[in-house]
Amino acid sequence: MLRSIHGREDVHLMQSTTILSIRKKEVNLMIRRSLLCILTLLLITMGQAMAKGWAQTVTITGPGLRKAIVVQGAGARPLTTITLLDTHHSLSTAPNYVGPGYTLTQDDWDHVRYYPSQSGKPGYIFYIGLLQRGASSEYDGRWFRITPGGERALVHVLATHGVHFSTAKT
DSSP: OOOOSSHHHHHHHHHHHHHHHHHHHHHHHHHHHHHHHHHHHHHHHHHHHHHHHSOSEEEEEOTTOSSOEEEEGGGGGGGSHHHHEEEEEEESSOOSOOOOOEEEEETTTEEEEEEOOSSSSOOEEEEEEEOSTTOOOTTTTEEEEEOHHHHHHHHHHHHHTTOOOOOOOO
């Protein structure tokens, strides 16, 4: 206990210390709540980003198909733009020759076209763009090599629907 000649100062000092202690606890609680809110928002945002990255539905149209192929759920994951684009092998110009292409649309928001290679090398992806009015991305209008895993998945889906062609040996 604090002792002083003037008893009132001791009481005032004890009250100030108590108030500071209470405020410090309140501030710590506010900081914890704020961090929890930020973490929650971050997790929600990441979940939404992953939901967009992993398409729920991919629709494929192109030559040799009597009707559009619709791939849904987990089967659509290997056909998403994220898994198809080899962003490390972007081309500065269009390839010299590309034959007929297959258009892939993801959840009515992302649009690419696959061109199988005629030379046994990996095919190409042309990133058409986002379908929402006014939306764009840094990949719009650019050419990429297709990833080996993406090409295997796409060739498999096309083959199960009667489309066969010579592509890369992946």
